[in-house]
Amino acid sequence: MGFRLAQPAALWLLLLLPGVAALFRYGDRRRRAALLRFSQAADSRGQVDHRKRRRKRGALVGAVALLILALARPVWMAGPGEPPPNTSDVVFLLDVSRSMLAGDAKPTRLEHAKGIIADLVKQFQTERVALVTFAGNCAVQCPLTIDYNYFRDRLEAADTETVTRGGTRIGDAIAFALNTAFDDVQRGRKQLVLLTDGGDQDSSPGAGAQLATAHKVRVIAIGIGNDQVGATVPVSATDRSPFLYKGHPVITRLESAGMESMASLNLGGMYLHAGTDAIDAGQVYRQLLAASSPLAGGAPRKESDGYPFLLALALTLLLGESLISDRKLQSAGLALFLALAPAGKSLQVSEPLPRGTLSQVPSEPGVADDTGSIMDLVRRGNESFARRSYANAVRSYLLAADSAPNSPEVLFNLALAFYKTEGYAEAASTFGRAATHSRDPKFRAQCKFGQANASYRIAMQRSGNLFEFEQALSLTIPIYRDALALDPGLTDCKYNIEVIKRKLRELAGPMRAATNRFMVQSREDMARRQNTEASQILQENKNSKKTKGQVGRPAIDTDW
Incomplete structure (x- = not known):
């Protein structure tokens, strides 16, 4: 049993692997730093499970290594085969x-x-x-x-x-x-x-x-x-x-x-x-x-190419990498998955935690009242939000917003709580107000992102009417683009835009069919109205002639 490489020069490509791994590590650090800047609780309550992400990265690097080995074309050589014919x-x-x-x-x-x-x-x-x-x-x-x-x-x-x-x-x-x-x-x-x-x-x-x-x-x-x-x-x-x-x-x-x-x-x-x-x-x-x-x-010795086995292993790793989710089990306010029926793909939306201090929260907070400070109200709202008591969170944030109506952080939390209670119209409006009062481009991008998500939910509620559904879906794309312009790092915006575009393409066929049906129905209705009007005119003419026939010629008075 022997072994050789048909293209050993390909092994030089393995020198690129440390650079690929370092690039992944650098990107992950930048992502974590961005999350830390956005939310005080990003480390403890963030979306990403870093162990799973390391597994994903390892699977990718391993797949690249196997592909490079496949390029080198390993060949296993067994003992001598059958003698060649006398040719x-x-x-x-x-x-x-x-x-x-x-x-x-x-x-x-x-x-x-x-x-x-x-x-x-x-x-x-x-x-x-x-x-x-x-x-x-x-x-x-x-x-x-x-x-x-x-x-x-x-x-x-x-x-x-x-x-x-x-x-x-x-x-x-x-x-x-x-x-x-x-x-x-x-x-x-x-x-x-x-x-x-x-x-x-x-x-x-x-x-x-x-x-x-x-x-x-x-x-x-x-x-x-x-x-x-x-x-x-x-x-x-x-x-x-x-x-x-x-x-x-x-x-x-x-x-x-x-x-x-x-x-x-x-x-x-x-x-x-x-x-x-x-x-x-x-x-x-x-x-x-x-x-x-x-x-x-x-x-000759029997030779067997090993690269198909390596390619199969690489494809298995790539498939496994695509199936591993690096998101933690989501707590309230961390991520939303908005289904786009019937295609089966989802519109993924990353959301931050409610903004404000999360420490020193009362163990059994009640509904917020108007006597607490703004920070206490926000803290109580955050605690209710974490416990998925979204209605209580809405009341706490509303009281805080009464005292600080121009605070983008309070408005953002209120909009997120509205979203969780399925008050999508209120959520979209409040997200828009938060974006208007903020001077931080990245925070404004998050507000626009939330506004687009809420607008999408509103559109889904109108899916029974194709024309209203298509119009409402189309309105979400400019909002996502505004968010992406403020923060190009919001890659989920790009994904959501593409998914909505796909949904609009899927609606194009039913929309044309509905339009054709409407046009046919309109023409039929118009024809019926015209026929009715014509019948009425004919009847009126007939009645008029009959009346004229019943009136005799007037007598002529003569004076001679």
Whole structure:
């Protein structure tokens, strides 16, 4: 059993984790400090359960760590698996430089080399074959395939025009074939068959052969052409006149020594001198291509990727983090959850405690009377509020507000108590008064926030009438935006605005349907009124004609 990392460089990302944790800690401290500034009791009676929040942060950091480990792609390696079948990948590397148009091999060296390749492919049974042509640069003419007919078509089309640069760079061609033509599929043998007349132009063929050994690819070099007598290089395949360089014909011969030296640098490499004659393709296949190679892959070890397991763990942590609530069990006045039916999501509203001193509260406070000081009245109201005796809290705060009608803190507490007694209209109005009398932007933002919450409750009470419901909901959004403008840190405002917008989108369909029904009903009512009026007019006309018929012509008095 072994273990390795396919992408170990990804582990450097783990260095970011302390920074992420520090950022979370800094943000939590800023949040707590803001709560402390807002309410004297924020530490003891705040909304956040800090242990749960630490668990949430830990789950997030752990999920990020697991995702980074997944990026590193851990791989578990078991013992050797089943031996691969007797298969092989053979990539033919064909020289298509101008010198391969020489006629010492009939009809040309290039056509002679293509014939050798075609004869060898006829011997193949399970081998995958590929074709790469090269000169000054390289091109894949056929990727690895077992479609031998397609391979033969691509081989037939190979000529000096399949590459864009002249010359002969064997070392570069070997490196290109290793990196481009071969793939990662596990095969019994991988072999590179090079067909060329040599004549490399300083591209280090020996280094290419050694690189093939590192890739566990065997190189079989086949020399094409006459290595004793030079041949004239023609201008092209159709123009057989000599190609001139500085006024003299270019002569080329097979460089067998260089190719044999190159093949010797590859483990298991072989050099075959084909020259200008045909070769026994069957014998070459059996003795070279089908024979075992010292670079054969052997039986690979079974490998199993571990990143799916790590991704599953990371997703589990993220899901758990989303399910953990960092809010304490809420006491009165700490948080409200206003349901938005029927979607199932909720409008979350964070509220502070009633403002004022919470210490030294009588153990059994009664209803506040008008003889106590303002602080006593506020203290008694706070105590009643904490005990969820909201009606008593309202009376205490009302008495305090009579003595201090412009105190934003007293008005805020009164509005919150109104809210708890479901007096949402009074709560909205009082929250608005508190915001008007305060000079503290953050406190005014909290007042506007409360006013928007109360306005939302008023809208919910009108949900039976779609038009009134939609209008009342729309009015809450500007109030939330006012609160957010005063204190951009009130992120719950953004959430509430989006939830209300979603609710308004959900109402759009029923509103259109209701409007259409209203328009149809209006048209029907108008048609009925018009029909009634027309009937009345006809009846009146009929009656009028009848009356005229009953009156006779008046007598004419004559005096002659």
